[in-house]
Amino acid sequence: MxxxxxxxxxxxxxxxxxxxxxxxxxxxxxxxxxxxxxxxxxxxxxxxxxxxxxxxxxxxxxxxxxxxxxxxxxxxxxxxxxxxxxxxxxxxxxxxxxxxxxxxxxxxxxxxxxxxxxxxxxxxxxxxxxxxxxxxxxxxxxxxxxxxxxxxxxxxxxxxxxxxxxxxxxxxxxxxxxxxxxxxxxxxxxxxxxxxxxxxxxxxxxxxxxxxxxxxxxxxxxxxxxxxxxxxxxxxxxxxxxxxEGMHEFERRPPSAALASAPVRLKVEHVTGHGLHEVSLELCDGELLGIGGLQGQGQSELLLALFGALRVSGHVTISGEEARFKHPKDAMQKGVALVPGDRASEGLLMIRSILENLQLPSWREYGVPIRMKKAERDGAQVAEELRMVMASLDAPVNSLSGGNAQKVVLGKWLLRSPHLLLLNDPTKGVDVGAKSEFYELLNQLRDRGTAILFYSSDDDELLGLCDRVLVMHDGAVRAELAGDGLNRTALVAASMGAAG
Ligand SMILES: Nc1ncnc2c1ncn2[C@@H]1O[C@H](COP(=O)(O)OP(=O)(O)OP(=O)(O)O)[C@@H](O)[C@H]1O
Ligand SMILES: [Mg+2]
Structure with a gap:
């Protein structure tokens, strides 16, 4: 026609x-x-x-x-x-x-x-x-x-x-x-x-x-x-x-010398299901491993699977122990935390107070009846560490700006001092100031030896912060970028499926 x-x-x-x-x-x-x-x-x-x-x-x-x-x-x-x-x-x-x-x-x-x-x-x-x-x-x-x-x-x-x-x-x-x-x-x-x-x-x-x-x-x-x-x-x-062209490359801080001899915290082998195909990776204590790629290539599913929120096949160990969790609470018990990207739907009870939200994953530790003084002290300390801008710990979460609300999500996991931190595009919709504080915090956690798996839809974050980056495509790992190979050209090319 x-x-x-x-x-x-x-x-x-x-x-x-x-x-x-x-x-x-x-x-x-x-x-x-x-x-x-x-x-x-x-x-x-x-x-x-x-x-x-x-x-x-x-x-x-x-x-x-x-x-x-x-x-x-x-x-x-x-x-x-x-x-x-x-x-x-x-x-x-x-x-x-x-x-x-x-x-x-x-x-x-x-x-x-x-x-x-x-x-x-x-x-x-x-x-x-x-x-x-x-x-x-x-x-x-x-x-x-x-x-x-x-x-x-x-x-x-x-x-x-x-x-x-x-x-x-x-x-x-x-x-x-x-x-x-x-x-x-x-x-x-x-x-x-x-x-x-x-x-x-x-x-x-x-x-x-x-x-x-x-x-x-x-x-x-x-x-x-x-x-x-x-x-x-x-x-x-x-x-x-x-x-x-003309976009700046990042001065990354060099991976710490300790990393070479750090123990493997997380080992993932052939994880398959929910759109994932044969995903394998290793993450050491004190390492910040980025996950990149176009949006929706299985990055979130991988994190949710590791957290026990999605059932997949394959083999996962944490510190050498079998770690295929059936439920997020099993993962939490083993020192795993997941910071979600979508605050309102996954992370927070918006009409509850900041303090209650901070305590959510760890309330058992404060006993019954709850030891309120200690809970408040810990909450105040985390709020200060994160430089949260708020009226008080009793204010509802929905009174906070987007960036500060995201800090509550992070804070509630920090109270548990996780060994393995899973971050699911945590800075989406967060303002620039809050982002840089968040980066500082990530570096502190890494220095304390936390193993961090960090999905970000923002290439700058991956390039500026991570020790290594895995690029995902169609549920599989398409490329691993590290050292000099971790640069903007390589990241964009691998994400778009171009020859490097
Ligand atoms: N309605 C809007 N109000 C404010 N800013 C907007 C609006 N629509 C787009 N923008 C901004 O304009 C810029 C360009 O957005 P646009 O949607 O055209 O990008 P794009 O190239 O299509 O990106 P993507 O590949 O993510 O789809 C972005 O910074 C975006 O945040
Ligand atoms: Mg568009």
Missing amino acids: KIAPIELTVQRAVKRYGGVVALSNGNLDVRSGEVLALLGANGSGKSTLAKIITGVVAPNEGDLRVDGQAVRFSSPHAARKAGISAVYQELSLVPDLTVAENIWLTHEPLRAGTLDRREMQRRTADLLALFSGAMRDSLSPETSIHTLPPDEKQIVEILKALSFGPRLMILDEATASLDSRQVDRLFNLVGQWKRDGMAIVFVSHRMEEIFRLADKATVLRNGESVGTRAIAETTERELVGLMI
């Missing part, structure tokens, strides 16, 4: 949110029959640029042209009318509606002015057929969205965008939750759309996908388009170089 031609150019697009500059100089151009990859680190402005094109976000400045004509879309609806459709990074389906209703919402097929349900079912079935064999057979136009797993929701999003019959399609990390068979199917479809004359903007963190699908790539760095390369004339290394 022939698609009407289109040419889109964006020049000098700027988007500010208060003091935050999300995009300082966005440029791209793409035309019919072309796949343009947009790449850049987290927060570099890719989604903002995509949303400016589709009228979701109004730019502060910039020149947007479709077929040479200056345009400014006031809404996604206006962009769709001009033939531009998008799959956004955040899913946007209505849970209580069916697959068909979601796809056709706002452009339902009509007959004599009323909804033509049969036509809607028929068209939906045609769209679903594009992914037949790559989804469960039970998925039908009548299936309710809330019953679908993430991959199928993602596919419905793609079909919804397609249902508008676009000339230009934007796919913002649309493959992140798809399995490899579904990605193959999508790529075949994109190939077909391209031959039909569609233009495609493809946002991805995966080098392999970019090199398979795209004709050219535009790289964003800190809100700025810093270069465009034809895929046939570039390399993974060059693109990674553009992404990180």
Whole structure:
């Protein structure tokens, strides 16, 4: 099916949110029959640029042209009318509606002015057929969205965008939750759309996908388009170089001499399950071992499995003793602590007092009836060590800033003096000041001999703090970086699956 031609150019697009500059100089151009990859680190402005094109976000400045004509879309609806459709990074389906209703919402097929349900079912079935064999057979136009797993929701999003019959399609990390068979199917479809004359903007963190699908790539760095390369004339290394050019390398403190002879605290062999594949690692006392990679590659699952919150197969020992915990309380008894990333859902009772939260994992130690004086003394000491800013220990946790609330999560584990500390992206959403105090604390714990396994979605933390970093991909360890090999180029390349 022939698609009407289109040419889109964006020049000098700027988007500010208060003091935050999300995009300082966005440029791209793409035309019919072309796949343009947009790449850049987290927060570099890719989604903002995509949303400016589709009228979701109004730019502060910039020149947007479709077929040479200056345009400014006031809404996604206006962009769709001009033939531009998008799959956004955040899913946007209505849970209580069916697959068909979601796809056709706002452009339902009509007959004599009323909804033509049969036509809607028929068209939906045609769209679903594009992914037949790559989804469960039970998925039908009548299936309710809330019953679908993430991959199928993602596919419905793609079909919804397609249902508008676009000339230009934007796919913002649309493959992140798809399995490899579904990605193959999508790529075949994109190939077909391209031959039909569609233009495609493809946002991805995966080098392999970019090199398979795209004709050219535009790289964003800190809100700025810093270069465009034809895929046939570039390399993974060059693109990674553009992404990180000018970003500083870290002076890491050298691993302490004691580390060489430190005893192995944690040994993990062939851990498999919950998306993990054959994960093996060793961690010594006083060592800070980082875990990196794109988000959602099994990092959290690994930590939860080690903490006894997920059941996996494989062999785990702590100080040489079998340590496959059935429950977090078993792990806690063996001196293991987990600091979660998502404070509100995993870490804290928000309406309880700071003191109660601090005591949560260790209340048994204070006896029955609870030795309140001692509990208060210990709590006050930890609060001081962590430099927590609060009205008093009796104030509820939800009266604290994000960074201070996170300190409570950390503090409640420090009261137990863990031997093995598992950190699950602990500084997400924490302000800069609180972060640096947190880093100081990590270093103190390491000096005291605590073994620390530290997942962070922030490359700077991994590069600046860790002795070694394991990069995970699809539930497996893809690379181990240490010494001079632990640098930004190697970390970004390994995360994106580029040859180092
Ligand atoms: N609504 C908003 N309010 C405030 N800041 C925002 C908003 N949307 C984006 N930002 C900020 O703008 C910057 C660019 O964000 P954007 O989502 O475009 O990045 P991205 O390249 O898509 O990142 P990722 O790879 O993580 O998806 C980030 O620093 C982000 O925190
Ligand atoms: Mg994004």
